[in-house]
Amino acid sequence: MLRSVFLFTTISIVGVLSCYFSVFLSALYYHISLKLRKCKDISVIGFDDIPLCTIIEPTLSTIRVPKQQMGEVAAQRLIELIKSDRNVNTKIEVETKLILRDSV
Structure with missing residues (x-):
């Protein structure tokens, strides 16, 4: 489903x-394949704040969930x-927290 969003060049995706x-990896792949500037033309935010978010480049902004x-x-x-x-x-309801990193 994400592929179909990125294949439409007539719409502008900002995030x-x-x-x-x-x-996230799919979004990053298409981000690179469209030659977009890293984290300037598109923003990506994950959900769950897994440890891998701080290891990859660019580091992934995420929403931290109190598991x-x-x-x-x-x-x-x-x-x-x-x-x-x-x-x-x-x-x-539980409170979540937005963790901003390099991907926005």
Whole structure:
């Protein structure tokens, strides 16, 4: 799907938000193949802030997700569901953080 976006030359792409590292690599490949200036013509932001984000060049801007907190909240919610006779839908939000690096 990402390939079809980059093959259309009549539209101007200014950024890509990538939920998977492989999508970031695809975006970077097309960025290079279109001879765009590194991180000046297009911005790429990842999601999950894996350690590899700081090793690659350019370093990947990302959204940091509190995985430990999410696991704790999920376990707590599961225990509540097991103890309760009712299944009530609950919206739970955790705070994320934008980590700006070289890819924007």
